[in-house]
Amino acid sequence: MRNTRKVTLADVAAAAGVSLMTASRVMRRTGHVSARTRARVEAAAAELGYVANRIASTLAGGPTSLVGVVFPSLSNHVYSEVFAGISAVFDPTPLSAFVALGNYHAAHEEKVVRDILSWQPAGVILTGLDHTEGTREMLVTSGVPVVEIMDVDGVPIGGNVGISFIEAGALVAREVLASGYRRIALVGSRMPDDLLATRRMEGARRVLQRAGVPPVAELHDEGRSSIALGRRMTAMLLDAHPAIDCIIYSNDLIAAGGLLHCLAEGWDIPGRLGLVGFNAVDTLEILPLRLATVDPRRREIGETAARMIVGAALAPSGPPPAGKEGGEAARNPGIRKLAPRFSRGETLRPVVAGAGG
Amino acid sequence: MRNTRKVTLADVAAAAGVSLMTASRVMRRTGHVSARTRARVEAAAAELGYVANRIASTLAGGPTSLVGVVFPSLSNHVYSEVFAGISAVFDPTPLSAFVALGNYHAAHEEKVVRDILSWQPAGVILTGLDHTEGTREMLVTSGVPVVEIMDVDGVPIGGNVGISFIEAGALVAREVLASGYRRIALVGSRMPDDLLATRRMEGARRVLQRAGVPPVAELHDEGRSSIALGRRMTAMLLDAHPAIDCIIYSNDLIAAGGLLHCLAEGWDIPGRLGLVGFNAVDTLEILPLRLATVDPRRREIGETAARMIVGAALAPSGPPPAGKEGGEAARNPGIRKLAPRFSRGETLRPVVAGAGG
DNA sequence: CCGTATTCGGTTAGCGCTAACATACGCGCC
């Protein structure tokens, strides 16, 4: 049993005693083939263990079915959930996802996108709206349906689904003000690199400034988010600025660290000190207090993006309804802005009538 | 600027005033091309925005660089970490990962593997050793380097990296016995489907039986692991069997739920009741007590598997050293068994001299 | 000045498959 040599369609056709083309039609279930011939070809294919070669069929003009997906990282739980949403939508379709990581680095992302495009994908899903000029150009020129996810604060290349991270940050700040906090600090990890986190912080900062209570302190760190980092940053911050009455964190993980630190140090939460995270990470339900946070609706983002790609990739061949730009509409998957969901948890005081916001 | 038509190598060659072949050589950096010609071709390529077509080059016999990776799911944090390890190793190589999900279902996995093989991959990474006969046959026939990960309890198709889940379960049971617990229960989620969890439980069960203290109770649930599920199952279990003095969980998430339930109900942990999880999930460091658990070394598993694929895929062309089976050795990536790491945490009593084990 | 080595570049064939166009045949109809 050393038949490691590749079995081609020609072998199947020969075994079934038909032409190459008939075998091809049987495998693709197109055209007119009699039931008897079909059965013979299928039997031959099974017998020989034929596995189609999509490389060849794609080159010959068949439909493509790979979709490139670029995330900055997958260790961040957020993206694995987005991916789960994407996968679930692709599953019943002929499309399959091809993941690549941009590592929070635009130049690296450009390389990765070039790589993806070289596979003639049926679509590309990118994280965020910030890409190099080269990346944008390649994607536009390629004519491949593109959907940018997560963020909607900017001009997309093609489709776009996500939330406004600036508004999400602003939302957090308004809720904090509504709780009556006034001496507020901002704490962020992975800060210059994680653009979305940076944007949330920007949104919060603006609202605070406009309300006349600019941040009392801001602390950033380049390191990746972890509970330990949250503890450390919080300790440092409260040491330097004991008057702070609320901390807005760039994500739940460091907020959790902060919460644990504060509880250990005996701070009254949320009375004396309020804390807010971001992302609605579900494993954090084990915290002693439910953390105030914002759900960016990542699963839905993944699902919607995938549906946009499915729509654009699987139906671009319809006859142009009117103008010569018929395909154009199908190619453009549209823009969809979701609303982030705030949840107050138990680490912010209830809303004070008449306070801020 | 509506040049959406594909730019081919022929276009680049024409623009540079050289033949197709010379342009090809420049793009691949092979053969002898003078510096001047190379510069001209590169300029033309950049000018036209040329993106290579790997579909064509693969078909023409160039090297493949896609590696199919099949996980049962990515919502399980375990696999996203394995994937991070794989990505990190592939990053500096020309290989890229192509993720597909088997959804804990062997028949679905077979479809997915067929799909992967149709892309002529440079390698395939599969989770676990249990696959349909059809899957195994396809992979063997294809001649593609295969590495099965996570589990090493069985006969692999090609390479294999992971831990013995049976031994890991046995390890947990021995440690529990060493702590002096004797009325032990087993609790598992996603149970018939998650084969690895099933195997851990099997390993634990055997040790307990051999030690003369078979499990007092066993509780399984088909649902996906969550803290809420852990709480529910634990409540149910302790209600029915209040004499239990230790619970072995199939994973950390439900163990965390159990721990929170028990603390809320005032159980003395680890004195009256011991708890053990599995997986060493890092975000659980926020629990009030450090959970006893086992680290399956998933990051290393991903890295090792990726290295095996890199070795097999990138160096199979060396001249056969002696026998005619020269390529065979390079193709077979080997077997690597890692040792799971137990950590006692604060939810099991310290080891009792002379007790069990 | 020739022969051999060495570089540089071009030509041909073909990877495995599919669009697009034949071809062959049966059937009913005026």
Next chain:
DNA sequence: GGCGCGTATGTTAGCGCTAACCGAATACGG
């Protein structure tokens, strides 16, 4: 009988690229 029509199969060309081979130009010692 000839025509149109629909179904079932075959033939041709070519997708974009690369291996393998092949000439032309340059270099250099004898």
